[in-house]
Amino acid sequence: xxxxxxxxxxxxxxxxEAPVGISLMEAAVQNGVQGILALCGGACACGxxxxxxxxEWFSRLQPREEMEEGMLESAWExxxxxxxxxxxxITAEFEGxxxxxxxxxxxx
Amino acid sequence: MISTIVVVGGGxxxxxxxxxxxxxxxxxxxxxICDEPALPYQRPPLSKKYLSGELTAERxxxxxxxxxxxxxxxLKLGSRAMTLDPRARRVELDNGEALTYDRLLLCLGxxxxxxxxPGADLAGQHYLRTVADVTPIRAAIKPGSxxxxxxxxxxxxxxxxxxxxxGCEVTVLELADRVMNRxxxxxxxxxxxxxxxxxxxxxxxxxxxxxxxxxxxxxxxxCADGSETAADALIVGVGAVASTTLASDAGLxxxxxxxxxxYCRTEDEAIFAAGDCTNHPSLRFGRRVRIESVDxxxxxxxxxxLNLLDRKIPHDRVPWFWSDQFDNKLLIAGLSQxxxxxxxxxxxxxxxxxxxxxxxxxxxxxxxxxxxKDYMAARKLIADRARMNLTKLADANLSLKEAVxxxxxxxxxxxx
Numbered sequence: 001x002x003x004x005x006x007x008x009x010x011x012x013x014x015x016x017e018a019p020v021g022i023s024l025m026e027a028a029v030q031n032g033v034q035g036i037l038a039l040c041g042g043a044c045a046c047g048x049x050x051x052x053x054x055x056e057w058f059s060r061l062q063p064r065e066e067m068e069e070g071m072l073e074s075a076w077e078x079x080x081x082x083x084x085x086x087x088x089x090i091t092a093e094f095e096g097x098x099x100x101x102x103x104x105x106x107x108x
Numbered sequence: 109m110i111s112t113i114v115v116v117g118g119g120x121x122x123x124x125x126x127x128x129x130x131x132x133x134x135x136x137x138x139x140x141i142c143d144e145p146a147l148p149y150q151r152p153p154l155s156k157k158y159l160s161g162e163l164t165a166e167r168x169x170x171x172x173x174x175x176x177x178x179x180x181x182x183l184k185l186g187s188r189a190m191t192l193d194p195r196a197r198r199v200e201l202d203n204g205e206a207l208t209y210d211r212l213l214l215c216l217g218x219x220x221x222x223x224x225x226p227g228a229d230l231a232g233q234h235y236l237r238t239v240a241d242v243t244p245i246r247a248a249i250k251p252g253s254x255x256x257x258x259x260x261x262x263x264x265x266x267x268x269x270x271x272x273x274x275g276c277e278v279t280v281l282e283l284a285d286r287v288m289n290r291x292x293x294x295x296x297x298x299x300x301x302x303x304x305x306x307x308x309x310x311x312x313x314x315x316x317x318x319x320x321x322x323x324x325x326x327x328x329x330x331c332a333d334g335s336e337t338a339a340d341a342l343i344v345g346v347g348a349v350a351s352t353t354l355a356s357d358a359g360l361x362x363x364x365x366x367x368x369x370x371y372c373r374t375e376d377e378a379i380f381a382a383g384d385c386t387n388h389p390s391l392r393f394g395r396r397v398r399i400e401s402v403d404x405x406x407x408x409x410x411x412x413x414l415n416l417l418d419r420k421i422p423h424d425r426v427p428w429f430w431s432d433q434f435d436n437k438l439l440i441a442g443l444s445q446x447x448x449x450x451x452x453x454x455x456x457x458x459x460x461x462x463x464x465x466x467x468x469x470x471x472x473x474x475x476x477x478x479x480x481k482d483y484m485a486a487r488k489l490i491a492d493r494a495r496m497n498l499t500k501l502a503d504a505n506l507s508l509k510e511a512v513x514x515x516x517x518x519x520x521x522x523x524x
Contacts, residue, residue, distance in 0.1 A: 022167065026167065029171075030172055032127075032175055037406070039403055039406050040402065043430060044480070045439055046403070046430075066480075067437065067478070068480075069480075069481075070482075070483075071483075073481055073485070074481070074484035074485045074487070107484045107487035
């Protein structure tokens with residue numbers, strides 16, 4: 001299982017062994033990562049599982065689809081490396097992935 | 109001193125409340141009473157990816173068992189709270205166990221409204237509310253099965269889409285003159301009805317079901333117009349009713365939900381309530397509401413948890429909703445009742461558009477079809493009571509934010 005690091009809003013680094021096949025959001029929620037709310041459970045409907053993906057990794061992910069782009073546009077402090085973690089599906093290549101959880105979630 | 113908090117109900121609201129209470133530092137005894145045997149889980153996928161088998165029950169869970177153990181949350185699974193004695197501050201469970209509390213949070217949820225017509229007691233009818241409800245539905249919806257769905261609301265249409273996807277012959281019988289009539293504009297109803305028809309689903313409106321017929325189990329649905337629809341399986345999605353019995357039997361005032369104030373408190377100062385079961389004041393919309401949604405369950409229970417700890421924080425959020433039907437996503441922000449005008453942005457034929465609701469020139473709700481941009485922008489603008497420029501609003505080339513009316517500049521001292 002690839003090890004993924006979530007940097008929580010308080011700065012705490014949480015290293016999680018995530019099973020392949022689930023989403024990055026699910027891995028975070030099931031392990032109680034602070035700041036990932038994921039209210040809609042992965043339907044791309046709430047914008048509360050926003051993360052910033054480490055630059056080195058960002059380009060290696062499947063690109064954002066239009067629906068995700070639209071959600072992120074009004075998210076809290078969107079950046080070029082913003083993603084909704086529910087739209088990222090974990091593969092074996094994710095060993096060492098690092099993402100940062102923003103200070104807030106939702107429509108801003 | 110608050111040493112014991114009991115939360116009744118293991119849905120979205122109950123699960124969120126115990127999480128918040130621990131995160132906020134409540135160190136006393138914390139109990140979560142769930143009448144279902146499963147660990148708290150998400151309900152929205154039940155009519156979609158869980159019904160289709162794409163998601164396992166494990167993936168519906170909010171948290172693994174270890175989370176509850178680690179945070180010393182005592183789970184009482186498969187236990188129903190039977191009576192509540194506010195004077196003694198005691199809840200009694202169906203196994204006879206009595207629990208005393210210093211603070212009680214009721215997250216009782218809602219139950220599926222039942223049919224009452226002749227034949228409503230026949231076997232072969234399904235309601236969809238819990239994970240256990242899904243098992244017999246899955247067994248009944250084989251490719252080629254004739255599935256009749258009563259009710260063209262969220263549950264009815266989502267289930268219709270899933271059943272069709274699985275190869276069933278699907279008919280939806282809707283009482284009103286259009287689908288989702290209580291929650292969306294006619295243009296949105298029309299769009300979704302067309303999408304379903306294009307997939308081969310029979311959507312029939314103005315259909316009043318008068319009786320169910322069959323030898324021991326439902327075989328036909330008979331409507332007021334005399335029509336009969338043959339059914340191998342019948343799924344009923346005709347709304348939900350707030351679960352208030354525990355509260356009303358205890359003498360707590362209820363009226364379409366347990367009455368709570370903006371701090372989620374009932375008439376009893378030690379008892380709070382959150383989620384689908386509450387009737388609460390909406391500060392943004394200036395009236396009492398009962399909202400059935402994941403978002404409200406989450407936000408209200410989070411606020412209730414803080415108020416259980418005497419933080420005195422009002423529940424004041426703009427509600428939002430979503431529905432997935434085939435590859436279409438309906439996203440709704442705000443509450444559309446009591447509006448003065450609707451403004452359409454974009455063309456339904458493009459399969460991405462939105463309908464804005466205005467009270468005066470203030471934005472109060474947006475229904476966005478495959479248009480996450482308008483939806484997310486709307487959530488903020490509705491909360492801010494943004495006033496819109498109607499001409500700009502109708503121009504789909506402009507963003508919703510660009511359609512906000514010029515702000516009235518105020519002469520406020522800037523300080524130094």
